[in-house]
Amino acid sequence: MAREGFKKYLRRIVPPPIERSFYVLIVSITLITLSCFWQPIDLEIWNFKSILGKYIAYSIFLIGLSVAVVSTFLIDHFELFGLKQAWNFLLKTREHTAEFLTPSLYKLVRHPMMFGIILVIWSTPLMNLGHLILSIGMTLYIIIGTFFEERDLARIFGEKYLQYKRAVPMLLPFFTFNQKVIKK
Secondary structure: OOOHHHHHHHOOOOOHHHHHHHHHHHHHHHHHHHHHOOOOOOOEEEEOOOHHHHHHHHHHHHHHHHHHHHHHHHHOHHHHOOHHHHHHHHHOOOOOOOOOOOOHHHHOOOOHHHHHHHHHHHOOOEEEHHHHHHHHHHHHHHHHHHHHHHHHHHHHHOHHHHHHHHHOOOOOOOOOOOOOOOOO
16 A cells, blocks of 8 residues: 555545555554454464563563654654644645654664564564464565665655665664665
8 A cells, every 4th residue: 555556546535635544544454353353373483481581572572662663753653644644634734845864763773663563573472373474474564565665765865865775774773784776
């Protein structure tokens, strides 16, 4: 739903000011449905039985959750979830143009929200096969989606984003690949 081709189709049905809010609604309904119909596969992959192991797993979970939530507020939480666009439409105020910013966490990693989500989905003291399949699927979805998002960001912000991309790691802080950025 985040790809431009789908957005063009969606704009025939949903007005652009509520497009992002509609996307968030559909994703939320999908995740709730997935949760309601989840059938566990109880083959145990790992199980931290010690108190220390559980505290470490839950601490990483809380760090990931904090990073994911804080990073949304650093860039504009209400715009990210489509609330600002809908509010501006209701008040008939003009939308601002996108501005490229790299506040705090965005200096360590280009996608701190996705990094936080990855920490959340993998930091569990009990990993069964069903959770493993979900974690692998969500991680692949995040990685693939991030590559598409980066392509869009390079198109929108140009050389400024490409320089940022060369200087800051994508998902894992302090871990960069030597990558060549191809100019079009």
